[in-house]
Amino acid sequence: MSDAVITRANQLSASGATADAIALLTKAADAGDVDALMQLAVWRLVGKTMPRDLSEARALLRRAVAIGHVDAALMEVALTANGSGGPPSWTAALSLLRTAAVDDPIAMEQLQLLDTMAIDADGAPTQLPSPEVLSTAPHIVRFARLFTQQECAHIAGVAAPMLEPARIIDPQTGQWVANPIRTSDDAAIGPTNENLVVRALNQRIAAASGTSIGQGEPLTVLRYRPGQQYRPHLDTIQGAQNQRIKTVLVYLNEGFDGGETVFPGVNLTVTPRGGDAILFDTVLTTGAPDPAARHAGLPVRQGAKWLATRWIRAEPIDPWTIS
Numbered sequence: 001m002s003d004a005v006i007t008r009a010n011q012l013s014a015s016g017a018t019a020d021a022i023a024l025l026t027k028a029a030d031a032g033d034v035d036a037l038m039q040l041a042v043w044r045l046v047g048k049t050m051p052r053d054l055s056e057a058r059a060l061l062r063r064a065v066a067i068g069h070v071d072a073a074l075m076e077v078a079l080t081a082n083g084s085g086g087p088p089s090w091t092a093a094l095s096l097l098r099t100a101a102v103d104d105p106i107a108m109e110q111l112q113l114l115d116t117m118a119i120d121a122d123g124a125p126t127q128l129p130s131p132e133v134l135s136t137a138p139h140i141v142r143f144a145r146l147f148t149q150q151e152c153a154h155i156a157g158v159a160a161p162m163l164e165p166a167r168i169i170d171p172q173t174g175q176w177v178a179n180p181i182r183t184s185d186d187a188a189i190g191p192t193n194e195n196l197v198v199r200a201l202n203q204r205i206a207a208a209s210g211t212s213i214g215q216g217e218p219l220t221v222l223r224y225r226p227g228q229q230y231r232p233h234l235d236t237i238q239g240a241q242n243q244r245i246k247t248v249l250v251y252l253n254e255g256f257d258g259g260e261t262v263f264p265g266v267n268l269t270v271t272p273r274g275g276d277a278i279l280f281d282t283v284l285t286t287g288a289p290d291p292a293a294r295h296a297g298l299p300v301r302q303g304a305k306w307l308a309t310r311w312i313r314a315e316p317i318d319p320w321t322i323s
């Protein structure tokens with residue numbers, strides 16, 4: 001029984017018998033157990049039990065796809081597009097997605113949404129809305145309807161099952177505690193979940209911000225319910241070598257009360273509208289954090305506010321090592 005093999009392998013791994021755990025799974029995988037292949041692939045991706053090895057993970061996923069594992073196929077598409085364990089290739093990823101879509105409705109839905117997008121052969125946008133300047137220092141612009149309603153719903157749908165209350169590690173106790181600055185729920189869409197729709201939207205954000213896609217941290221979805229807010233803060237990270245230099249916020253919905261984004265330093269209030277995006281610089285030309293870029297998400301009074309945030313670094317980052 002495949003379940004029993006996975007359970008036993010996890011028990012062995014938890015008790016420190018990693019070599020036995022790996023041997024058990026490898027044997028089962030070689031005998032055609034697709035769940036054992038997936039478990040090995042996941043260990044290779046997360047670097048737990050075995051050292052992280054993205055190309056080995058890709059090879060394991062390939063074998064699982066060949067046996068007909070649907071989740072492996074979707075994961076392979078994402079990793080192929082974002083260049084995890086091999087060179088990034090939109091074309092190769094799209095071709096894998098088309099194959100998967102033959103009998104997977106999730107893949108089919110993604111293809112249909114991609115068909116509505118104005119993108120080139122690399123998934124980059126061929127057109128963008130013109131930015132409207134909201135502030136010059138700091139530079140803050142708005143792109144009206146950067147995302148369509150369908151695209152917003154897709155991003156929210158990918159993140160929804162992963163949403164968890166925003167937490168930080170208490171420096172005193174080392175325990176996870178509620179984040180005093182941000183009370184929303186959040187979920188980062190990491191590289192294994194970066195399907196082609198998400199990838200194309202990350203490319204759109206990169207184009208709108210004049211940055212390369214590799215500079216963006218994983219797209220993070222925030223959901224604020226009544227009373228939840230993001231208190232005034234800077235997006236920069238104290239002492240970071242590779243600083244956050246820009247932020248893009250995309251409002252995924254509207255129809256709630258409250259939840260405006262405010263920049264008190266420049267007396268600016270932005271009323272969220274579904275699909276609109278705000279882009280702002282978080283650092284001065286010197287590279288130092290810009291205190292005038294302090295901002296907040298006001299408390300939501302009624303309904304739920306959904307937002308996607310992309311914090312953009314000065315240099316490309318490795319999405320596998322960022323926490």
Ligand SMILES: O=C(O)CCC(=O)C(=O)O
Pocket residue numbers: 222230235247249259260261262295296297298307309
């Ligand atoms: O919720 C908002 O309007 C602000 C979000 C924000 O500041 C952020 O994601 O960095």
Ligand SMILES: [Fe+2]
Pocket residue numbers: 233234235247295
């Ligand atoms: Fe922020």
